[in-house]
Amino acid sequence: MMSFESFVRLGWSFFRTVLRGFFPRRSQLPRFEAQYRPDGVLTTEGPEVAVQDRAQRCFSCGACDVAALERGEFGALGPLGPMAFVVGVTRQAGLDLAVPGEVPPALVHALTEACPVRVPFGGLVDLVRRRRAEAEGASAGLAPRAQLPG
Numbered sequence: 706m707m708s709f710e711s712f713v714r715l716g717w718s719f720f721r722t723v724l725r726g727f728f729p730r731r732s733q734l735p736r737f738e739a740q741y742r743p744d745g746v747l748t749t750e751g752p753e754v755a756v757q758d759r760a761q762r763c764f765s766c767g768a769c770d771v772a773a774l775e776r777g778e779f780g781a782l783g784p785l786g787p788m789a790f791v792v793g794v795t796r797q798a799g800l801d802l803a804v805p806g807e808v809p810p811a812l813v814h815a816l817t818e819a820c821p822v823r824v825p826f827g828g829l830v831d832l833v834r835r836r837r838a839e840a841e842g843a844s845a846g847l848a849p850r851a852q853l854p855g
């Protein structure tokens with residue numbers, strides 16, 4: 706059986722949780738980004754969040770790969786094809802992502818049209834380019850870490 710002390714603690718936690726719900730708190734994301742930006746954490750901006758939200762609907766059906774194959778442009782967004790590009794950007798968001806210099810706008814449009822959930826390929830290409838540039842800028846600005854005496 707629950708002790709009286711546990712009951713009071715549980716009730717107090719419940720009360721605080723309910724009370725917090727009445728007072729919206731400021732997002733701590735800007736503070737987090739400012740703190741960890743020197744370590745290479747990338748920013749998330751409003752338009753980027755919207756693109757990520759839409760792209761995360763990808764359920765790996767492969768329709769974009771088929772559309773790219775039919776157009777003979779399977780490798781335009783990377784050697785593994787458009788689906789791998791989308792999954793890589795939305796699930797991993799690693800710093801090693803890159804896209805070739807030129808991506809035909811007609812292909813980007815065709816891929817979005819072929820996608821049942823309308824993943825915004827154009828927005829994703831822009832996002833990857835911006836993050837790549839940001840990551841390179843951040844790593845160029847990093848001071849070398851101090852060597853521990855060994």
Ligand code: SF4
Pocket residue numbers: 762763764765766767768769770787788791819820821822823824
């Ligand atoms: S067509 Fe859309 S949902 Fe299907 S794999 Fe490509 S991006 Fe994902």
